Structure formats: C-alpha cells, structure tokens
Amino acid sequence: MNRVLIVEDEPDVGRGILLVLEAEGIRAETVGSAEEALVRIQHSAFDVLVTDYKLGRMDGIELLKRVKVAWPSTRIVVITAFGTIEKAVEAMSHGATRYLTKPFQAAELVSTVQEALEETTLAHQLEELRERLAQEAGYGDIITRDRQMLEVLAAVEKIAPTVAPVLIEGETGTGKELLARLLHRRSPRAHNEFIAINTSALPESLLEAELFGYSKGAFTGASSDKKGYLLAAEKGTILLDEVCSMPLPFQAKLLRVLEQMEVTPLGTTQPVKADFRVICASNRSLSDLVSEEKFRADLFYRLSVVRLKLPPLRERPGDIPLLAEHFVMRCAELYPMPAKVIDPASHKLLATYSWPGNVRELWNVIQHAFLLTEGETISPSDIILHRVPLPASLDVPFFFDLPYEKAREQVMSTFQREYLSRLIQNSRGNLSEVGRRSGLTRTAVYKIIKKLGLEVS
Ligand SMILES: Nc1ncnc2c1ncn2[C@@H]1O[C@H](COP(=O)(O)OP(=O)(O)OP(=O)(O)O)[C@@H](O)[C@H]1O
Ligand SMILES: [Mg+2]
Incomplete structure (x- = not known):
C-alpha cells in the first residue's frame, strides 16, 4: 500500500513536502492536479491524501468529495492559505481529517500526517484481514459487503x-x-x-x-x-x-x-x-x-x-457503490482506454435507482457510461438508467447449442428490445417520433412494444 499522495500545483511546494515526509521515513508521491490525483488513486490506494485547497481546474474540496465517496477510508489533510480559516472549516465539514495553514513548520506537517496515518492503520489491518479471509475462502469475483x-x-x-x-x-x-x-x-x-x-x-x-x-x-x-x-x-x-x-x-x-x-x-x-x-x-x-x-x-x-x-440489489444499497467502483476498474482492464472515476453525483444517482435487472444491469450501465464518457470522470449525464436488462440467454455459452431458429429468435428479441427501448428513451416516450426515427409504422412499433412488454413512460 502506498502511503501519502501529495496534490500540489506548485512544484516547489510539492517537492518540499515530499522531502520533509521522506526524511521521516514516510513513503510519499506528488502529483500536480486533482485530476492526476484521481487517476493515480485509481491505480493504487493511498492512506493519506495531502492536498492544497487551491488547485487548478478542480479544487481541493471537489477532490476531497470525490475521494470520500470512492475511497472512504483515505484520510485527507487540506492545506489552506494563511487567514482563510473558513476554508479549513468547509474542508472539515466535507470530511477532511485535518488541515494545515500556510506557512507551516516541517514538524507540524510531519505530526499531522503521522496522526492521519495512525488512524488508517487499524482500519487497514481490519480490511486486510477481511480480504485475506475472502481470498482464502475463494470468493474471488463475488463483491459484497452486505x-x-x-x-x-x-x-x-x-x-x-x-x-x-x-x-x-x-x-x-x-x-x-x-x-x-x-x-x-x-x-x-x-x-x-x-x-x-x-x-x-x-x-x-x-x-x-x-x-x-x-x-x-x-x-x-x-x-x-x-x-x-x-x-x-x-x-x-x-x-x-x-x-x-x-x-x-x-x-x-x-x-x-x-x-x-x-x-x-x-x-x-x-x-x-x-x-x-x-x-x-x-x-x-x-x-x-x-x-x-x-x-x-x-x-x-x-x-x-x-x-x-440472494437479496435484490435494491435491498443491499451498500453494494451499489462498491460494485460500481469494481466495475469501472474492470472496464479499465477490459477496454484499451484510460481509467475513469465516478463522480459523487453519479454515485447518488446510482443509489436512488431501483435496479430491476440487479447486478447485471449495474454492470451494463457502468460499461455504457465508461465507453461513452469522453473525459476521465463519469458524471450523471453519462449514466443511462431504465435500460431494459439484457436477457441472460446471451451470456450463456449454451446459447450456441440452441437450434438455429431458437437462437435467432433470441438474438432478434434482444436486438428489438435494445433498439426500441433506447429509441423510446431518446424520443421521451413519443411513439410517433419513434416511428419517424425508426422508419417503422406506428402500428408496427406498437406491436413490438406489446410483444416485448416494453415500458413507455
Ligand atoms: N456480487 C457480485 N460481484 C460481482 N459481480 C457480480 C455479482 N453478482 C453478480 N455479478 C455479475 O452480474 C452478472 C449477472 O450474474 P449472474 O449471471 O450470476 O446472475 P443470475 O442471478 O444467474 O441472473 P439470471 O437469473 O438472469 O440468470 C454477471 O456478469 C456476474 O458476474
Ligand atoms: Mg443465471
């Protein structure tokens, strides 16, 4: 486990903090922006994040909020400028563990970071124990804390x-x-x-x-x-x-x-x-x-x-953010694209949905969001809910053992379902518009909708 990540847009200040911590035998790294920090933290976890309040595009508070949602056990120390105590208070109210006011002494920095590190040690020991037990038990790919x-x-x-x-x-x-x-x-x-x-x-x-x-x-x-x-x-x-x-x-x-x-x-x-x-x-x-x-x-x-x-996903709300984070990481391994993070607003959105298709639906939604998002952050507009979950039939290898006609029928109905439900959504439920966009008659659209039992809202 990496220990401290320093987020500081002034390279000299960042390097200074790094040297002080390293002199005390504390392992640390620096990055120059909140965005870089989010990417770095995707790849390896940090115990403590030391961040300047004032950064470039995304400020320290925004970074703090995101880190708190996705990596709740990370302790965060926010550095604020002299005379801006209200900023420090704001940071604490968003879950910062400690703050430092510039200019600070090396000793002050070291003791603050050390306290934050100590807090994480116990949490980590517990987590490691749990992970080891899970591994020994071979739960492997089943992710849950429910x-x-x-x-x-x-x-x-x-x-x-x-x-x-x-x-x-x-x-x-x-x-x-x-x-x-x-x-x-x-x-x-x-x-x-x-x-x-x-x-x-x-x-x-x-x-x-x-x-x-x-x-x-x-x-x-x-x-x-x-x-x-x-x-x-x-x-x-x-x-x-x-x-x-x-x-x-x-x-x-x-x-x-x-x-x-x-x-x-x-x-x-x-x-x-x-x-x-x-x-x-x-x-x-x-x-x-x-x-x-x-x-x-x-x-x-x-x-x-x-x-x-097995309880439905909506009855184990704690698993939603956990699975979502797990799935974005799986996407980053699966698709040749840079790592992405889910922003707090998106986590909120995911938490309020009822997930009729349960974990499979969440996996589909995250994959879509990952593939459609241009930037490094998945925000609520990238998350398309109410998609009809794919039938399980398409992910069982046994599908290929089906007679041709039966297999074709399954693929057809999956296609119709995917195609139409997306079109209905994009047309905000207006069937005439669905007809116009698809080139099908309104009656034909209606027939398919009825056959598949699609919902038009
Ligand atoms: N706890 C979990 N952790 C990680 N992945 C999960 C978890 N639960 C389900 N999944 C994933 O969700 C998808 C659906 O799971 P699975 O096929 O086992 O569901 P099922 O209950 O058999 O569904 P159906 O009744 O539709 O056949 C799979 O991709 C699976 O890997
Ligand atoms: Mg199944």
Whole structure:
C-alpha cells in the first residue's frame, strides 16, 4: 500500500513536502492536479491524501468529495492559505481529517500526517484481514459487503464439501450463476466439470435429449450417440438454471433420476449410474410455484435440501457503490482506454435507482457510461438508467447449442428490445417520433412494444 499522495500545483511546494515526509521515513508521491490525483488513486490506494485547497481546474474540496465517496477510508489533510480559516472549516465539514495553514513548520506537517496515518492503520489491518479471509475462502469475483450476502457466502463454505442439492433463489441478475460456480469451485468436485443448463431455453423433448443423452436412431435427427449433460457432469456439478419453467412431465422424469442417481439415455433401456451434484437456480420462488401446482412438491423437497436466497440489489444499497467502483476498474482492464472515476453525483444517482435487472444491469450501465464518457470522470449525464436488462440467454455459452431458429429468435428479441427501448428513451416516450426515427409504422412499433412488454413512460 502506498502511503501519502501529495496534490500540489506548485512544484516547489510539492517537492518540499515530499522531502520533509521522506526524511521521516514516510513513503510519499506528488502529483500536480486533482485530476492526476484521481487517476493515480485509481491505480493504487493511498492512506493519506495531502492536498492544497487551491488547485487548478478542480479544487481541493471537489477532490476531497470525490475521494470520500470512492475511497472512504483515505484520510485527507487540506492545506489552506494563511487567514482563510473558513476554508479549513468547509474542508472539515466535507470530511477532511485535518488541515494545515500556510506557512507551516516541517514538524507540524510531519505530526499531522503521522496522526492521519495512525488512524488508517487499524482500519487497514481490519480490511486486510477481511480480504485475506475472502481470498482464502475463494470468493474471488463475488463483491459484497452486505450482511445477508456474507451469510450466504458463509453457508456456501459449509455446504460445499457435501453433495447436498442446493436451490439458489433470487431475482434476475443477482448472481445466482456466479454463486453456483463458487460453490463448485469450493467443493471437492472442483477439478471436474461444471455444466450450466438453462432449462427454460429448451422445449421439453430437447431438454430430455440434452440432459439424459440418446443413442443413435433414438429419434429422427439422432444421427449418432450423444452423452447427456447429466452424465457429462460425472463427479462434477450441474446447474439447472431457471428450473421454475421446467415442464411438469419432465419434472417427474428428473425426480426419478435424482432418486436413483441413474440416467437412462433415450433409445436405450440400460440405466447408467451417475454421480453429479445438482444445483438449481430460480428467479421465482419455487415454493410459490408449488402452491400454484406448477412445480411438483416432491421434486421441490428433493432439490431444496439447502436453500439460498440472494437479496435484490435494491435491498443491499451498500453494494451499489462498491460494485460500481469494481466495475469501472474492470472496464479499465477490459477496454484499451484510460481509467475513469465516478463522480459523487453519479454515485447518488446510482443509489436512488431501483435496479430491476440487479447486478447485471449495474454492470451494463457502468460499461455504457465508461465507453461513452469522453473525459476521465463519469458524471450523471453519462449514466443511462431504465435500460431494459439484457436477457441472460446471451451470456450463456449454451446459447450456441440452441437450434438455429431458437437462437435467432433470441438474438432478434434482444436486438428489438435494445433498439426500441433506447429509441423510446431518446424520443421521451413519443411513439410517433419513434416511428419517424425508426422508419417503422406506428402500428408496427406498437406491436413490438406489446410483444416485448416494453415500458413507455
Ligand atoms: N456480487 C457480485 N460481484 C460481482 N459481480 C457480480 C455479482 N453478482 C453478480 N455479478 C455479475 O452480474 C452478472 C449477472 O450474474 P449472474 O449471471 O450470476 O446472475 P443470475 O442471478 O444467474 O441472473 P439470471 O437469473 O438472469 O440468470 C454477471 O456478469 C456476474 O458476474
Ligand atoms: Mg443465471
């Protein structure tokens, strides 16, 4: 961890502070503007920021506000000019830890910075401990500081070594698949296959063929033997995604397989012993579906030996800024563009939105903002909310296993959804304008909107 970042637009003053601190064995660096500071701090964290109040374009207070939102644990010392005590007070009210008034003595500087550093030490020790625990636990890419989520992660640790079936419930985009992968990685099955099947994407007959497998000639089109996914996941884990939409007759067949742990490929009579762990994901409450008689109670009990519930993003507001910051950093790694920062007003905007598409939607919004922003700062005008979240179908590799027509239909509806919802937004909901801009008739526009259930506000 880097220790002190000095932000000073007068190079001599900056260098002077640096020398004094270094003479005391304190690691420090200088930059000449608030903008540079924000970029620098993206790449490595600093314990203490020493900033002049008066800088170039963006002043010390503005810098302070931004740093406070994105890196709340950084301590900030603001330097103000002689006789401007009200500026110092203002800085403190925005979260500065300490201030120094010019001209100051070297000893005064050193003791102020040292106090600020001491304050951060304990915070860091705690944070490091937490990070280490998270790493040891292998949570890897699951970012959260929400109590309920952490409880789910702790439960995953406990059940990972077992073969108990697990049911993961949560709205779309809350991280069900991510969690299922984590569960697999943390289990003794980690070095074998993890296979995810979206059961809602397939018609019943195909679902059976894909899961159980078939022998050559079992049905028209079965030109060779095919191993089903349940057997392909031997000694591994299978994720049955969107189990809520599994057709009832298929549910009965699946139940039988799970009871006996035997699979009979279509067109054969010989059951094959299987060893897979089953994880199910559902974005509707399965017990509700049981009471509506859309899901078999006996299958439900078998699948839900362990039941994990992922809270929607709007119920874990603390995760929104955390994930947003994580995602901008991921964008900077992904796209060949300079690092960017999210300004405080944008954080506020993100915090007030309801996130119907949850974490996936946040990821999409941040990517769009990152790619569209010209400068180094993502501001509210770069953030486009109310976009319809992309269907999960496009980010599952299994998509390519779909029959051509089905895949085409999915791509088409995604395209229509993206295209029209953006156009509707840009036309402020005026359908005649949408028609004019798209070259479609108003009726055609209306038909698509109805088909996709888009919202016109
Ligand atoms: N806590 C998190 N930290 C980091 N990334 C996350 C987190 N939760 C979800 N994501 C990301 O959000 C996206 C959606 O997650 P995932 O596919 O696991 O959701 P899901 O619940 O399976 O959604 P659906 O019901 O639509 O299939 C993925 O890109 C995933 O990496
Ligand atoms: Mg999913």
